């Protein structure tokens with residue numbers, strides 16, 4: 529007898545927007561447990577709107593969003609953030625007047641009474657990004673862009689989520705910092721994490737992901753393997769990402 533493992537993330541028929549108009553329409557997207565999936569698309573395609581919908585941060589949304597088998601469409605954001613989904617947002621959004629460690633702890637507030645689990649998660653963040661351990665008492669505003677992105681990813685890990693959402697983590701980073709972030713995401717995948725990676729850099733998504741979706745003008749318009757994306761190369765950029 530086989531049991532069906534629910535997807536880490538299963539979206540169907542999702543439409544959402546901010547005012548009177550939907551900016552994303554009829555989105556269908558799945559991330560299997562332990563899978564890393566990329567969502568590529570140009571500026572304004574609606575990628576961030578998809579991630580904000582999953583987190584419950586957009587009220588006007590219809591369709592179905594399941595995280596590890598739990599329907600989150602009607603759930604308030606604070607409950608979704610308690611171990612279902614976590615987001616490393618566009619622009620990192622750290623509390624810059626707080627220390628590195630305080631920013632990390634904020635990601636896992638609902639687990640702080642489970643001291644052993646909380647400590648294990650913090651240790652795993654420092655294992656992933658050893659540089660942060662040395663900076664744990666430092667104000668986040670003193671960190672480089674790459675180090676700030678590490679804190680944003682670490683904060684996401686601290687809630688021990690079923691699905692990890694990353695919004696363009698490579699933006700405005702040096703090549704060395706991009707490489708560190710990519711290697712960290714590959715390591716998370718190796719540890720069994722389920723990832724949805726929003727990117728405009730195809731090369732980054734190809735290195736990390738098992739499968740890629742392309743989104744333009746609020747709709748998913750293509751789905752492909754990283755190998756196919758690598759083969760398509762510049763023509764894919766010309767066609768969709770401009």
Ligand SMILES: Nc1ncnc2c1ncn2[C@@H]1O[C@H](COP(=O)(O)OP(=O)(O)OP(=O)(O)O)[C@@H](O)[C@H]1O
Nearest residue numbers: 546547551569570571572573574575576577578618
């Ligand atoms: N808070 C908001 N209020 C109204 N419209 C918004 C808001 N945020 C985004 N939009 C609009 O929704 C559309 C999709 O935006 P979204 O931020 O999801 O795109 P994106 O694919 O993440 O783009 P980028 O790569 O530039 O981050 C855009 O037309 C944008 O102007």
Ligand SMILES: [Mg+2]
Nearest residue numbers: 575576577618
């Ligand atoms: Mg965006």
